[in-house]
Amino acid sequence: MKLRIYNTLSGRKEEFIPIRPDKVGMYVCGPTVYSRAHLGNARSAVVFDVLYRTLRWLYPDITYVRNITDVDDKIYRASLELGIDIRELTENTTEMYHEDMCALNVLPVDIEPRATEHIADIIEFIERLIEDGNAYCSNGHVYFNVSSYPGYGKLSKKNADELLAGARVETSPFKRNPLDFVLWKPIDDNFKIGWKSPWGVGRPGWHIECSAMSRKYLGDRFDIHGGGLDLVFPHHENENAQSCAVTRQEVMANYWIHNGYLNVDGGKMSKSIGNFYYVHDLLEHYDGEVIRLSFLMTHYASPMNFGFDILKTAKNILDRWYRAIAENYESLSLEDGPPIREVFVALLDDLNTPKALSILSATIAEINKAHDNKAKLIQLFVRTCRTCLGIMSKDPREYSRGVSDGHLQYIEDQIAARTAAKKNKDYKTADEIRKALQDVGIILEDTENGTKWRQG
Numbered sequence: 415m416k417l418r419i420y421n422t423l424s425g426r427k428e429e430f431i432p433i434r435p436d437k438v439g440m441y442v443c444g445p446t447v448y449s450r451a452h453l454g455n456a457r458s459a460v461v462f463d464v465l466y467r468t469l470r471w472l473y474p475d476i477t478y479v480r481n482i483t484d485v486d487d488k489i490y491r492a493s494l495e496l497g498i499d500i501r502e503l504t505e506n507t508t509e510m511y512h513e514d515m516c517a518l519n520v521l522p523v524d525i526e527p528r529a530t531e532h533i534a535d536i537i538e539f540i541e542r543l544i545e546d547g548n549a550y551c552s553n554g555h556v557y558f559n560v561s562s563y564p565g566y567g568k569l570s571k572k573n574a575d576e577l578l579a580g581a582r583v584e585t586s587p588f589k590r591n592p593l594d595f596v597l598w599k600p601i602d603d604n605f606k607i608g609w610k611s612p613w614g615v616g617r618p619g620w621h622i623e624c625s626a627m628s629r630k631y632l633g634d635r636f637d638i639h640g641g642g643l644d645l646v647f648p649h650h651e652n653e654n655a656q657s658c659a660v661t662r663q664e665v666m667a668n669y670w671i672h673n674g675y676l677n678v679d680g681g682k683m684s685k686s687i688g689n690f691y692y693v694h695d696l697l698e699h700y701d702g703e704v705i706r707l708s709f710l711m712t713h714y715a716s717p718m719n720f721g722f723d724i725l726k727t728a729k730n731i732l733d734r735w736y737r738a739i740a741e742n743y744e745s746l747s748l749e750d751g752p753p754i755r756e757v758f759v760a761l762l763d764d765l766n767t768p769k770a771l772s773i774l775s776a777t778i779a780e781i782n783k784a785h786d787n788k789a790k791l792i793q794l795f796v797r798t799c800r801t802c803l804g805i806m807s808k809d810p811r812e813y814s815r816g817v818s819d820g821h822l823q824y825i826e827d828q829i830a831a832r833t834a835a836k837k838n839k840d841y842k843t844a845d846e847i848r849k850a851l852q853d854v855g856i857i858l859e860d861t862e863n864g865t866k867w868r869q870g
């Protein structure tokens with residue numbers, strides 16, 4: 415079976431053919447760690463986690479690189495506002511990013527390079543560009559000479575006017591051409607921390623960081639470069655230009671994959687209008703799998719309008735699915751094995767997660783009607799959900815957020831007390847226990863195999 419994926423570079427869905435048949439290299443732009451992860455960070459991480467999971471079924475060796483941008487003007491300003499060292503800030507926020515992504519069942523990547531740990535690689539990369547006439551120094555800055563690279567604009571499909579409009583965001587009197595972009599910046603009053611370089615003490619530009627790190631770990635040309643759609647221009651366009659200028663390759667990566675824009679409540683996520691959400695804040699009220707499923711319900715390349723109605727729908731789905739597997743869960747043997755074929759085929763078709771979820775929903779309907787092969791169906795269902803989509807990873811009894819070990823023990827003790835009351839025909843006490851649990855959101859269901867519970 416082959417993966418077909420939409421390639422931004424070609425503008426069409428293509429069969430994925432790696433450079434080496436037994437090995438895949440993938441680089442995805444990670445977070446800028448000046449604060450906690452927001453919903454945009456989370457959607458991208460979940461999307462490429464699903465791609466990573468899918469590729470692992472197809473290829474024996476995958477190197478997944480996702481960088482950490484830990485030098486940036488926003489980081490510097492945040493460190494000043496908090497009164498702490500930049501390194502302390504980025505260490506803390508990186509750790510929090512990992513915690514939040516773990517809560518969303520995002521697998522750890524293979525390599526996670528930090529920009530500040532690759533300054534020497536970045537400087538060497540810039541020196542090579544200058545030597546080849548693709549970059550120039552101007553008043554302590556180093557700029558990429560866009561006119562030296564004729565393929566500029568082929569990734570973003572922008573014409574000259576559109577490119578110029580984007581370039582005006584970063585105006586500078588030191589540029590030869592408005593399209594030229596910065597590779598190295600000197601320290602100034604807005605950023606007083608830097609590293610020694612042949613061009614003075616300063617710091618790297620954003621775009622050059624990814625080019626240097628991806629080349630170090632994946633080589634001159636690799637298979638997949640990913641990120642959000644907002645990164646196509648200027649970030650990925652600039653990355654591709656400077657990388658190709660150094661490596662003399664036709665492209666930096668063969669497949670450029672981008673997840674769609676994320677809006678919240680119908681508009682762009684913004685703190686000023688009150689629709690900006692950090693993952694950590696949502697985890698106070700929703701299980702991480704609920705948030706993850708809410709992303710999977712929309713195709714990765716499509717724009718997504720996030721809202722609490724979507725979270726409610728995702729929670730209802732997971733509640734129903736966990737209830738369906740609860741009865742036989744303890745007896746399951748969840749050994750390794752292939753996923754449901756139809757689900758995997760859906761993922762091979764440009765990561766069609768909505769179709770995959772529809773097939774899984776139909777499987778739940780089969781589980782609810784099954785008798786003799788119920789345990790086998792549940793085993794296949796759970797294995798598919800976990801390995802392909804990163805959901806249904808919990809014991810059904812502990813699924814809902816907030817059910818701590820102590821609270822779980824309390825629920826089980828109350829169920830035992832109710833069972834004893836019913837055995838003694840003390841139905842008044844049994845009803846009172848049911849009502850008390852219902853008041854704290856615990857719904858009891860009496861079945862032929864005993865009393866089950868769920869959060870309502």
